[in-house]
Amino acid sequence: MKAETLIAQVKDLTAPSPSVAKLVNSLNRADADADEVVQIVNQDPVLSAKLLSICNSAGAGAAHPIASIKQAVFFLGYREIYRRVLSIGFGDALDRALPGYAIGDHELWRHSLVTALATQAVLAEARTDCFEPSVAYTAGLVHDIGKLVLNEVLDPATQSRLRARIEQEGRSRLEAERDVLDTDHCEVGAVLLRRWRLPEELVEAVANHHCPVTCPRPQISAVVHLADCVAHEIGSAPGWHSHAVRADEAAAQSLGLGPEKFQLILLSAHESLQVVNELAQAV
Amino acid sequence: MSNTLTPPSSSRWVVAAPKKGLVVGVGDMLASNDANAGLVTHSLGSCVGVTVYDPVAKCGGLLHAMLPDSSLNPARAKERPFMFVDTGLPALFHAVYAVCGLKARLVVKLTGGAQFLDEKKIFNIGERNVEMVLSLLARNGVRLSANVTGGHESRTLRLDLASGHVRLDVPGRDPMLI
Numbered sequence: 079m080k081a082e083t084l085i086a087q088v089k090d091l092t093a094p095s096p097s098v099a100k101l102v103n104s105l106n107r108a109d110a111d112a113d114e115v116v117q118i119v120n121q122d123p124v125l126s127a128k129l130l131s132i133c134n135s136a137g138a139g140a141a142h143p144i145a146s147i148k149q150a151v152f153f154l155g156y157r158e159i160y161r162r163v164l165s166i167g168f169g170d171a172l173d174r175a176l177p178g179y180a181i182g183d184h185e186l187w188r189h190s191l192v193t194a195l196a197t198q199a200v201l202a203e204a205r206t207d208c209f210e211p212s213v214a215y216t217a218g219l220v221h222d223i224g225k226l227v228l229n230e231v232l233d234p235a236t237q238s239r240l241r242a243r244i245e246q247e248g249r250s251r252l253e254a255e256r257d258v259l260d261t262d263h264c265e266v267g268a269v270l271l272r273r274w275r276l277p278e279e280l281v282e283a284v285a286n287h288h289c290p291v292t293c294p295r296p297q298i299s300a301v302v303h304l305a306d307c308v309a310h311e312i313g314s315a316p317g318w319h320s321h322a323v324r325a326d327e328a329a330a331q332s333l334g335l336g337p338e339k340f341q342l343i344l345l346s347a348h349e350s351l352q353v354v355n356e357l358a359q360a361v
Numbered sequence: 362m363s364n365t366l367t368p369p370s371s372s373r374w375v376v377a378a379p380k381k382g383l384v385v386g387v388g389d390m391l392a393s394n395d396a397n398a399g400l401v402t403h404s405l406g407s408c409v410g411v412t413v414y415d416p417v418a419k420c421g422g423l424l425h426a427m428l429p430d431s432s433l434n435p436a437r438a439k440e441r442p443f444m445f446v447d448t449g450l451p452a453l454f455h456a457v458y459a460v461c462g463l464k465a466r467l468v469v470k471l472t473g474g475a476q477f478l479d480e481k482k483i484f485n486i487g488e489r490n491v492e493m494v495l496s497l498l499a500r501n502g503v504r505l506s507a508n509v510t511g512g513h514e515s516r517t518l519r520l521d522l523a524s525g526h527v528r529l530d531v532p533g534r535d536p537m538l539i
Contacts, residue, residue, distance in 0.1 A: 245533025248513060312427070313387045313404040325484070340484045341428050345437060345444070348388060348427065 081224075081261045081269040087231040097122035098167030112151050115159060119147045128166045129159070164219050165191055186222060188354055192314040194218035195350035196305035199343045204301065205334030217283035217302045220276075224267030224284075228255070250324050252288045264288055290329040300329040308340075308347045314354075380521075385423050388444035392422030392456035396523040403517050405473035407487035409446060409494055409510070410518040412470045413453060414525040415462035422460075423520050424453040425473075428486065429493040446493040469503055470527050470539055471495075472518055474510035487511065507539040 101118050119126055126147055133144040133153060144150050151159050165187075197214040232240075236258060243254035255262040268285035272278075279298065282291075286299035287306055307325045330340065381398040385391045387408060391400055400423040402410055414421035424443060431438035431445035442448035457467065474491035491510045498505055509529060517530040529537045 241533070311406055311408075313406075330484070337484050337486070337489075338433065341433050341486065344427060344486075345434055348444070351387075 081266040084231050084259075084261065084266055085227055085270055085273070097125055098163060101163055101167075116147050116151055119159070119163065125163060125166060129162060132162055132166075161194070161215065164194070164216060186225065188351075189309055189314045190219050190222060191354045192312070192347065192351050193221060193302070193305045193309040195354070196308045196343065196347040197301050199308070199346040199350070200301050200304050200333065200335075202346070203335060203339040203343055206301075213277075213279055214283070214298050214301045214305075217280050217287070217298055218305050220267070220271060220280070221284050221287045221302050221306060222263065222267065223270060224263030224265065227266045227270060228259070228263055232259075252323075262288070288323070288326075290326050300326075300332055303329050304333070304335070304343070305347075308343055309351075311344060312348045312351055314351055385425050387425055388427050388441055388449075390422060390424040390443040390449060390453050390456060392420070392453065392460050392462075393522060394418065394420035394460040398522050400520045400522065401517065405516040405518055406475050407473070407484075407490065409471060409473040409487075409490040410516070411450060411453060411494060412518065412520040412527050413457045413462065414468045414470075414520060414522075414527075415457065415466045416468060416525050417466050418461045418463065419522060419525075420457060420460040420462050421520055421522055421525065422453050422457040422462075423518065424449050425518075426450070426490065429489040446490055447497065450494060450497050464503075467503070468506050468525060469498065470507040471505055472507075472509045472516055472529060472539065475512050475514055475516070509537075509539050 097118050101115065119129060129147065129150055130144060133140060133150045140153055144153055154162070194215045195218075197218040198211060201211055201214060239258050240251075240254045243249045243257055244251060247254075249257070252262050252264070264285050264287055268281045271281045271284055283298040283302050286297070287302045290300035290303040291297040303326055307323055310323050330336075335343070378397065381395065383391055383393065383398050383400050385400055385402040387404070392413075393400065396419045400412070400421070402423060402425040405425065408425055408427045411424045411426070412421060413423075426446045426449040427444050429446050431442075431448045433445070438445050438448045442452050454464070454467075458464070471491070471494055474487040476485075476487050487510070495505070495508075507527065514531045519528040519530070520526075521528070527539050529539055531537075
């Protein structure tokens with residue numbers, strides 16, 4: 079089965095609203111500014127309403143009610159707004175149970191968000207400055223979107239075959255998918271994102287998040303890969319195979335991450351998980 | 362006796378209340394003397410899970426620690442001692458003493474410490490977690506009754522507070538009592 083064939087079978091996977099895509103594009107540029115963010119969010123009433131409701135929730139800790147996007151940007155800072163917007167925009171797509179992966183309601187959403195936050199933890203410790211943190215964040219957020227497609231289109235027999243490969247033969251999820259499906263959730267996710275016209279840098283990071291590109295210099299995929307491993311490690315996605323991932327040694331080395339730095343990343347990602355759990359109650 | 366299938370009219374019966382499952386998260390610990398409860402922790406990868414049980418007082422505790430050494434971030438360790446083995450393990454014992462456990466009677470079991478994340482042991486967190494538990498126990502003269510660690514498995518660990526049974530669930534395998 080090819081990735082395109084699989085995606086063609088999905089019926090109700092809605093793309094994030096155009097304003098989210100616009101926002102992703104604008105923030106991937108170095109010269110993005112707060113005014114532009116405000117303008118884009120203001121064009122999308124649903125997004126604006128959800129954003130304001132998050133800003134005014136008890137967990138956000140605003141001293142005064144926040145009534146406009148401009149105030150919201152001022153209150154949270156535009157990078158934080160961007161993060162929230164992404165989680166709202168892709169949240170609808172990611173926030174569903176995946177029985178084929180033994181992933182319950184909200185769990186993929188939570189894993190995606192923790193991975194996104196973990197990319198920042200990785201970048202804080204890593205020896206690199208060759209990419210824009212917000213792109214790594216977005217890539218972390220959407221890295222498992224291919225799983226949505228696979229979950230939707232695979233019949234129970236195929237899902238059981240995948241499961242048997244992992245549980246009885248001790249394969250990683252990726253090997254099992256390649257064996258059984260002749261494609262994997264990374265490839266499927268990349269095809270989907272390309273179809274949604276998201277930037278190529280992002281698409282490549284998703285495509286390679288299990289086989290990170292580390293030459294000639296560490297790419298975003300290396301950061302997303304390690305963030306994904308960290309997010310699995312701290313138990314953000316308790317599916318039955320949640321630990322069927324393998325960290326890539328070259329990715330860690332190319333970012334200059336030894337055991338101690340990796341532990342610091344784990345620690346900081348665990349803090350993010352707590353934040354995400356609180357956020358899950360606010361949304 | 363006319364019909365053995367019908368209980369005598371004087372019989373009395375009561376349906377047992379369901380067992381409480383108290384969930385212990387990553388970097389957390391729980392101790393209890395509620396014999397009607399079970400402690401459970403999910404997704405032990407390279408983290409370690411330690412159970413402590415007093416079969417006489419029927420009380421016990423469960424620790425799910427993530428990293429071996431609190432010197433990595435002492436401030437964080439103060440805030441969340443159960444995140445680290447070296448601060449979490451003593452705290453686990455003290456919590457069990459607090460619910461009437463007696464050191465001499467405690468049955469201690471250890472699991473987790475898998476190398477699933479890095480087969481080539483670049484980060485080596487699982488092994489270091491296990492080493493830290495073993496050295497702390499040895500230093501304090503505590504004997505370990507079970508040690509099921511390493512491998513590439515994600516484990517779910519349960520401690521039943523009525524029986525003291527410690528059960529391990531690994532995806533795709535039969536549950537195992539250790």
